[in-house]
Amino acid sequence: MQKEAARKRANLRDVAEAAGVSVATVSRVMNTPDSVAKTTRARVEAAMAQLHWTPSAAARAINSGRTRFVGALVPTLDADIFARVIANLESQLATHGLSLVVATTGGLPQVEAQKAKALLDIGAEGLVVSGASHADDFYALIARSRLPAISTSWYEPEFVLPTVGYDNKAAALLALTHLTDLGHSRIAVLHGPLATNDRTGARVRALQAHTDQLSYHPAEMTIAGACAGAARLLDSAPATRPTAVMCMSDLLATGLIYECQRRGVQVPRDLSIVSTDDLPASAHLVPALTTVHLPVDIMGRRAADAIAGWVEHHQRPADQLLDIALMVRDSTAPPRP
Amino acid sequence: MQKEAARKRANLRDVAEAAGVSVATVSRVMNTPDSVAKTTRARVEAAMAQLHWTPSAAARAINSGRTRFVGALVPTLDADIFARVIANLESQLATHGLSLVVATTGGLPQVEAQKAKALLDIGAEGLVVSGASHADDFYALIARSRLPAISTSWYEPEFVLPTVGYDNKAAALLALTHLTDLGHSRIAVLHGPLATNDRTGARVRALQAHTDQLSYHPAEMTIAGACAGAARLLDSAPATRPTAVMCMSDLLATGLIYECQRRGVQVPRDLSIVSTDDLPASAHLVPALTTVHLPVDIMGRRAADAIAGWVEHHQRPADQLLDIALMVRDSTAPPRP
DNA sequence: CTGAAAGCGCTAACAA
């Protein structure tokens, strides 16, 4: 009703005018409210409300150098685990007043590097990536730009980036030990692509270092791939048929359990199965899956706190090792004599 | 090596200086390269590269009024279905040169309204939401700001926002008809919360309008909730025990199948199960789930194109109805005599 | 405690 066709969004000057103060004062009300007289502040706030004014993020950014958002790079959102990390990251970042821009990489380091650049270009104040295998371009970018960046799903104090994660080797060993403690010795390993997934790589290397008694079976990281990989595993020569399978992720274990159900292979009577992840669904599988719990929800929140702290207070966060725990459920038992 | 401690990021002027041209020319090289002489352009591009220069998104935004990102509001990222929509949305938006900022609402309209405001404040050029039940504040915000916003998972030509989705009622009916065609009459419905999920609501209402022969069983939308709801359903009086269950989502159907496996209820011999969603895992369940395929991947991409078109060319997109299809697999059969 | 004024990095008339 005021002015003529009061079209466009109000700006600082409009507010200042309406409140009868200078733009500087309005700016202060936003940023350092204590430095403004109470009555003046009230008048300004009234004007802001009345004009439905909210500061332009772009204008703020250009002046303060702060964009208040960070980027996250994940291989995919289709996988339960990354989706949960992102969900927790987002909600926790919100408590720090930061937004999240997600970008998916398909697990390809080159794509990651390129998207990281894109995120930097649009003003990301920090980056959250997962795992430890990144392209040289990526590291170069981080180094050159001095952009705060942390790595998740992974714990390694000496790593270039601060890491917030768990000990993948310990997780693998925890699962394996559970099997050997039960008396299994013919153990197969069902794992995802080693080339594009460093977390899997770490787990597999841990196993290889520990014993050479294992047989390895690759599978793609989709439910279809898991079933196919499981089928190949179960088809292997009966003589060498393992008494237990250790899966590198619950997705793989799920496929294996399905495949066992399909073939009438009784778990754990005929075959014991352990895994690492502990997805929400894993406790409800039939049989309930024995698996190593990886604290991805907590990890998402911790990563948010870590990157937020770095971005806000310029202090590089400490590495964080999160606890893992073996959840013994119904998919494992001693081998039949 | 140039200047002294060449600390900070180069800006337009630096590039202009280095290339021996004016800032306007550099700007043109960015925005309308054809309007710059080839040789000049080459010189400018060399300078850009040499100085590692990339334009400041904030400064661009403040001038052009374009931030080149849109926001998406989803109830949660934990659910396979939303994660996939987001994944496809993100990758398709990237082809339009747009970024995606995600915000989760927990399915709460008030939170959605508040986060929508936050997205608007940080400069989102458009919004993608799912479903049709939103807070008044949300609609008011959209109306007042004239912000391009579309709704997904839902098709309704008369809706306030353009919709890109499928026909939830038809999906429910398609599943139900499959059951009745097989000869089932004692049919139970396993559904999620009606209050916070309008898509489920639409499906349930479609069923109610179609017949009053059904019994309804609620469950929470987690795998644990699904199993619990399924257990309650299976515990209901044996006399009225249904011969078939129609689940409002594959998550629920998965819980029901698990619960049947746990109890030795043979599917489909003792109980037929249909659902709607068709998650990647559904075809691999034991038995493979008969379900109505909802094209969420395509939907994510279409939504991206729609909002991108609106944002870029200021033209409100047309509503889009996506095809659904019944995937007949192994979880349904005629009732036993 | 408040205001005037100088930018931030870029775009977009308008001139040349």
Added chain:
DNA sequence: TTGTTAGCGCTTTCAG
């Protein structure tokens, strides 16, 4: 084809 020059909406000295 290129340069000059206003701004965009805000923050931030520096005075008062």
